[in-house]
Amino acid sequence: MTAADVEKATKKIQEVQFHTRQKIANIFKNNRAGGDIIMTMRESGHTHTVPSAQVFLEVPVGKWKKIGVLFSGDRWSSQLRPPYSQADDRGLENKADVLVLECTYGNRVHKNREEALQKLDKLVLDAIEKWEDIIFPTISLDRPMMVMYEIVTRLFRKNTKLKEKVDMYYFGKMIREILDVAVARKHPMEKEIHEFWKGLPHDHSAMFAKKGKKSRFVFAGGGFLPKNGSPAGAILEFALEQPDLNIWIPNYHGGPGSNADNMIHGREFLLTKENPQPHKLEKGQHATYIEGFSGHEDGPGLVSYARKVIKEGGTIYLNHGSEEARQALYILLMNDPIIKQKHIQVILPTVNQEYT
Numbered sequence: 001m002t003a004a005d006v007e008k009a010t011k012k013i014q015e016v017q018f019h020t021r022q023k024i025a026n027i028f029k030n031n032r033a034g035g036d037i038i039m040t041m042r043e044s045g046h047t048h049t050v051p052s053a054q055v056f057l058e059v060p061v062g063k064w065k066k067i068g069v070l071f072s073g074d075r076w077s078s079q080l081r082p083p084y085s086q087a088d089d090r091g092l093e094n095k096a097d098v099l100v101l102e103c104t105y106g107n108r109v110h111k112n113r114e115e116a117l118q119k120l121d122k123l124v125l126d127a128i129e130k131w132e133d134i135i136f137p138t139i140s141l142d143r144p145m146m147v148m149y150e151i152v153t154r155l156f157r158k159n160t161k162l163k164e165k166v167d168m169y170y171f172g173k174m175i176r177e178i179l180d181v182a183v184a185r186k187h188p189m190e191k192e193i194h195e196f197w198k199g200l201p202h203d204h205s206a207m208f209a210k211k212g213k214k215s216r217f218v219f220a221g222g223g224f225l226p227k228n229g230s231p232a233g234a235i236l237e238f239a240l241e242q243p244d245l246n247i248w249i250p251n252y253h254g255g256p257g258s259n260a261d262n263m264i265h266g267r268e269f270l271l272t273k274e275n276p277q278p279h280k281l282e283k284g285q286h287a288t289y290i291e292g293f294s295g296h297e298d299g300p301g302l303v304s305y306a307r308k309v310i311k312e313g314g315t316i317y318l319n320h321g322s323e324e325a326r327q328a329l330y331i332l333l334m335n336d337p338i339i340k341q342k343h344i345q346v347i348l349p350t351v352n353q354e355y356t
Contacts, residue, residue, distance in 0.1 A: 018042055018053070018088070027060050035060050045076025045087035046295050048189065049142040049182045052076075052085075056092065070096035070309055074104065074320075075297035078304075079113040083188040084146070092309045099310050103321035105296040106329025116292030117150055123288065124151055127246055128165050133216045134246040137260070144175050144219035145182065146293050147248075149189045151217075152196060165213075168196045171220045240279060247287040263287040303332050303339070312342040317349050 016022050021038050028035040038058040046052040054073040058066050076087050127134055136147055148168065156163040170176065179197070182190035249260050262269040264287045268278035281287065297305065306316055316333060318326045326348055333339050333346045349355065 016041060018051070024057075034063070042090070042092070043085060043088040044073035045080075045085045046074035047142050048080075048083075048085045048295075049145060049178050049185075049187060054087070054089075054092075056095065067097040068095045068311070069098045069100070071100045072102050072302075072305065074102055074295070075302060075305060077110060077294045077297050078301045079110055079292075079294075083149075087305075089305070089308060094309070094311050096309045097311050097314050099306060099314065099316045101302060101306060101316055101318055101329075102296075103299075103302060103318050103325050103329040105294065106299045106302060106318070106321055106325040106332070107327075108298045108325075109300060110294055110298045111291055113292045116290070117154065120147075120150065120290055120292065121154055123246075123248070123290070124155060125162075128162060128215050131165075131213055131215055132246055134218070134248055136217070136219045136248050142178060143293055143295070144170060145178070145187075145189055145193065147290075148193045148196065148219065150292075152193050156196070157192075163196065166215045166217055167198060168217045169198050169219070171218055175219060240281075240285070247281075247285075248290050249287060260287070260289075264289055299329055299332050302329060303336050306333060306344075307336070307338045307342075310339075310342065310344055313344070314342070315345045315347060317347050317355070319349060 016039075018041055021040050023036045024039045025037045026032075026035040027037065037060070040056045040058075041053040042056070044052045044054040052073055054075075055071040057069040057071075059069055060066050070092065076085060078087075080086075124134075126132075136144060170179070179190065183194075247263060249264065259269040263281065266281060268280050270278060310316060318329055318333075321329070330346055330348055333344070339346070347355065
């Protein structure tokens with residue numbers, strides 16, 4: 001796909017509200033009655049700043065019959081409660097003849113979220129006590145807001161003196177644009193954290209050159225993506241000169257050998273395409289993986305969703321995940337008693353293979 005193809009496709013985008021039955025095609029050349037493919041979207045809960053969708057299609061098969069094809073989209077983690085977005089599965093119970101199911105975290109089981117957040121509380125309080133700086137390099141759209149929300153509501157709202165000891169900054173165009181969307185949508189999480197945000201000055205090198213008796217928490221969008229020129233990598237170039245730097249990576253580390261994984265385990269890592277020299281954390285600097293902020297459902301949660309929506313005798317196709325994650329979710333589904341009882345076929349699609 002070329003840039004021109006993408007530009008052409010974007011011109012065809014139409015806004016459709018959730019729970020609206022929308023005709024998207026007709027299976028007959030003459031567009032005659034009875035051949036309409038009808039789409040209905042519902043919230044999948046994956047992102048918390050902008051809506052994300054699961055898509056249900058009513059597809060005609062033959063002259064009178066229709067089948068239901070459900071694309072799960074990215075499923076939200078069922079550990080998250082309001083004001084985090086929630087998946088809306090109303091009306092989907094036993095409706096899918098075919099389920100195309102994501103399996104990004106099909107090989108994971110999320111840890112208890114409250115325990116993870118208690119660990120976060122301790123890390124924050126320890127850093128403030130020592131005037132330490134923290135960088136939150138994030139790859140997802142709404143992870144900065146999620147982490148900020150928990151820090152603010154769990155700690156700063158309960159102890160107003162704490163916020164006087166911390167300056168909080170965001171860095172990167174992505175975060176600014178997502179915050180603008182959250183403001184426009186009057187998002188309850190954004191309202192809670194709005195007063196704490198400060199846009200990082202353009203001269204961020206000067207900002208990190210001086211250190212007072214305050215901690216600095218910097219949320220940098222873009223993650224560790226040297227080939228693309230990462231905002232997080234750019235800010236880390238200056239932050240790494242600080243002797244007391246913490247780097248917290250919320251629920252994403254890219255797997256073995258990734259920049260984040262190397263950083264956490266004290267190995268060399270890269271920052272940006274403009275600076276290809278490998279870096280390594282100095283004594284007193286450290287990186288930590290913090291949990292409780294996953295935007296994806298885990299393996300058992302995906303099985304529970306499949307049980308609910310798939311019809312007896314239906315078929316599940318597993319996609320959108322590593323081969324390890326797909327294989328793990330396949331085993332979970334094949335061994336699940338309810339999936340067995342409903343005589344569900346589970347398929348691991350392969351590239352260029354057609355299915356009917």
